[in-house]
Amino acid sequence: MGNKEIQERRMKSYFIQATKEILKGEGLKCISVRNVAERAGYSYATLYNYFKDVKDLIFECVLDFQEECEEFVKGETESTPSGPGKIKAIAKAYIKYFIQYPGIFELFFLEKTNELAHKQPTIMLIYSFLDKLSENEWDFCIKTDSMNAEEAVITRDTLHYTVIGMLLFYLNRRQPVTYKEFTERVEIQLNTILKIN
Amino acid sequence: MGNKEIQERRMKSYFIQATKEILKGEGLKCISVRNVAERAGYSYATLYNYFKDVKDLIFECVLDFQEECEEFVKGETESTPSGPGKIKAIAKAYIKYFIQYPGIFELFFLEKTNELAHKQPTIMLIYSFLDKLSENEWDFCIKTDSMNAEEAVITRDTLHYTVIGMLLFYLNRRQPVTYKEFTERVEIQLNTILKIN
DNA sequence: TTAATTATATTAACATTGTTAAATATATTA
DNA sequence: TAATATATTTAACAATGTTAATATAATTAA
Numbered sequence: 001m002g003n004k005e006i007q008e009r010r011m012k013s014y015f016i017q018a019t020k021e022i023l024k025g026e027g028l029k030c031i032s033v034r035n036v037a038e039r040a041g042y043s044y045a046t047l048y049n050y051f052k053d054v055k056d057l058i059f060e061c062v063l064d065f066q067e068e069c070e071e072f073v074k075g076e077t078e079s080t081p082s083g084p085g086k087i088k089a090i091a092k093a094y095i096k097y098f099i100q101y102p103g104i105f106e107l108f109f110l111e112k113t114n115e116l117a118h119k120q121p122t123i124m125l126i127y128s129f130l131d132k133l134s135e136n137e138w139d140f141c142i143k144t145d146s147m148n149a150e151e152a153v154i155t156r157d158t159l160h161y162t163v164i165g166m167l168l169f170y171l172n173r174r175q176p177v178t179y180k181e182f183t184e185r186v187e188i189q190l191n192t193i194l195k196i197n
Numbered sequence: 198m199g200n201k202e203i204q205e206r207r208m209k210s211y212f213i214q215a216t217k218e219i220l221k222g223e224g225l226k227c228i229s230v231r232n233v234a235e236r237a238g239y240s241y242a243t244l245y246n247y248f249k250d251v252k253d254l255i256f257e258c259v260l261d262f263q264e265e266c267e268e269f270v271k272g273e274t275e276s277t278p279s280g281p282g283k284i285k286a287i288a289k290a291y292i293k294y295f296i297q298y299p300g301i302f303e304l305f306f307l308e309k310t311n312e313l314a315h316k317q318p319t320i321m322l323i324y325s326f327l328d329k330l331s332e333n334e335w336d337f338c339i340k341t342d343s344m345n346a347e348e349a350v351i352t353r354d355t356l357h358y359t360v361i362g363m364l365l366f367y368l369n370r371r372q373p374v375t376y377k378e379f380t381e382r383v384e385i386q387l388n389t390i391l392k393i394n
Numbered sequence: 395t396t397a398a399t400t401a402t403a404t405t406a407a408c409a410t411t412g413t414t415a416a417a418t419a420t421a422t423t424a
Numbered sequence: 425t426a427a428t429a430t431a432t433t434t435a436a437c438a439a440t441g442t443t444a445a446t447a448t449a450a451t452t453a454a
Contacts, residue, residue: 011402029309033441043404045443054441109365110307112226127372154389157382158359161366165358168306168365174317175324185354192351230412240433242414251412 012050012060014040020061027103028111031058055114058107062122065104066129069097073133082140084147084194090134091163091190099179102171109164110172130160159193209247209257211237217258224300225308228255252311255304259319262301263326266294270330279337281344281391287331288360288387296376299368306361307369327357356390 018039022030033054037044051057076093080086098105108126113119138156141147147155166189169175170182191197215236219227230251234241248254273290277283295302305323310316335353338344344352363386366372367379388394 032439034439044441045405046403048442049402109369112369123370123372127366127370151389154385158355158386158390161362161386162355162358163362164365165360165362168361169324169358172306172309173320173324175320188351189355189358192348193355229410231410241412242434243432245413246431 008050014042015047015050015057016060016064019057020064023058023061023103023107024101025103028058028106053114055111055119058111059113059119059122062107062126065101065107066125069094069104069129070133072097082137083144084141084196087134087137087141087159088190088194088196090137091130091159092186094130094133095163095167095186098167098171105167105171109168130163131156155193159190162189162193205247211239212244212247212254213257213261216254217261220255220258220262220300220304221298222300225255225303250311252308252316255308256310256316256319258304259323262298262304263322266291266301266326267330269294279334280341281338281393284331284334284338284356285387285391285393287334288327288356289383291327291330292360292364292383295364295368302364302368306365327360328353352390356387359386359390 015036018036019031021039022035031054033047034044036054036057037047040047047054047057051060073090073093076096077086077089080089098108108129113123134156138147138152142149142152166182166186176182176185212233215233216228218236219232228251230244231241233254234244237244244251244254248257270287270290273293274283274286277286295305305326310320331353335344335349339346339349363379363383373379373382
C-alpha cells in the first residue's frame with residue numbers, strides 16, 4: 001500500500017471517527033457535514049475530498065459498528081451453552097446493543113440511501129448480520145435434532161423480523177412505553193418463536 | 198360549530214389534502230412547507246396559522262390514511278371466510294396498501310416525531326391499527342377453539358412485528374430484491390405464524 | 395536550494411430547508 | 425365610512441448539503 005493510500009485512509013478515518021462519536025452520542029439527527037468536520041479538525045469542504053457525500057460518510061461507519069456489536073454479543077453470550085437458549089441470548093444481546101445506541105439502529109435500518117447500487121454490499125451486510133451472528137447456533141440446533149432444517153430457515157426469519165419490528169416500535173414510537181414492558185415482551189416473543197419452555 | 202371552526206377546518210383541509218397528495222405521489226421526502234403551500238394555493242407562511250409546524254401537519258394525515266387503508270383491507274377481504282385464513286388475508290391486504298404507498302409507511306413507522314406528548318394518541322393509533330383491523334377475527338378464532346386465548350395475544354404480536362419488519366426491509370433496504378420473492382416470503386411467514394396448512 | 399507544479403485545504407457562495415417578524419391586504423365592527 | 429381586528433404574504437434568518445474559486449502546503453524539476 002502506497003503512501004497515498006495510507007494518508008487517504010488516515011484522513012477518512014478522522015471523519016469516520018468523528019461521525020461515529022456523534023452517532024453514538026447525540027444520534028443521527030446531529031450528524032451534519034460541518035459538525036463532523038469541526039470535530040475532525042478540518043473544514044467542512046475537506047470532507048468532500050474523501051467522501052462523495054454525507055450519506056457515503058455515514059454508511060462507512062456500518063462496518064465498524066458491526067464489528068463492535070459482534071464483540072458485544074460475543075461477550076454477552078460466551079458463557080451460554082449452545083442450543084435455542086443461545087440463539088435467544090444472541091438476539092437479546094443484539095437488541096441490547098441497539099437500545100444502547102439508538103442512533104446506530106437508525107443508521108442500520110431507518111436511514112435512507114440515495115443510490116442503492118454503490119451501497120448494496122453494506123445493505124446486504126446489515127440484512128444478514130443477525131443471521132451471521134447466530135449462524136453456528138442454528139446449525140448446532142439442526143444437527144442435534146432440536147430443530148428441523150427447513151423450519152429453521154423460516155424460524156430464523158421470523159425471529160429476525162420480529163426483533164427488528166420490536167426495536168422499531170420501541171425506539172421510534174415508544175411502544176411499549178417502559179423499558180420493563182419492552183424486555184418482558186422481548187422475552188415472551190423469543191421464547192415463543194424459539195419454542196423455549 | 199361556529200363559523201370560525203368551520204373556516205379553520207376548511208383551511209386546514211386544504212393543506213392536509215395537498216400533503217396527502219404529495220405523500221401518495223412523490224413520497225415523504227418531497228414534503229416541504231413551500232411545496233405543500235403552493236399546491237394548496239397559499240403562501241408557505243399561511244400554513245403556520247393552522248399548524249404548529251410541518252410535523253404537526255403531516256401527522257394530521259394519519260387518520261385519513263388509516264380510514265383509507267381500512268376501507269382497502271375490507272374491500273380486499275370481505276369475501277374471505279372467518280378464521281386464521283382471514284387474519285392472513287387482512288395482513289396481506291395491509292401489506293399491499295403500504296407497498297402501494299411507501300410514503301405512508303414512512304409516515305406511520307419511520308418518520309420521527311418532535312414532541313411525543315402531543316402526538317401520543319396518533320402514535321398509539323398507528324401501533325394498534327393492525328390489531329384493530331383483525332380484532333374480530335382473533336376473537337372468532339378463540340371462540341371457535343382454533344386458538345388458545347393466551348397464545349393468541351402473543352401470536353398477534355408476532356404477526357404484527359413480523360409484518361412491519363418485512364415491510365421495513367423490503368421498502369427501505371430492498372431486501373429481498375424482487376417483489377415476487379417478497380410476496381413468497383410473506384406467504385411463508387404468515388402461514389407459519391398463523392399455523393396454516 | 396530555488397522555481398514550477400501538483401495536491402490538498404479553506405473560504406465564499408448557492409440553493410434548499412423550516413420558521414418567525416414585519417408589512418400588507420382583507421374582513422368585521424362601530 | 426372610519427377604525428379595528430384578522431388573515432395573508434413578503435422578507436429575513438439560521439441551518440443544511442454541496443460546489444467553485446482561492447489559498448496553502450507538498451512535491452518535483454532545474
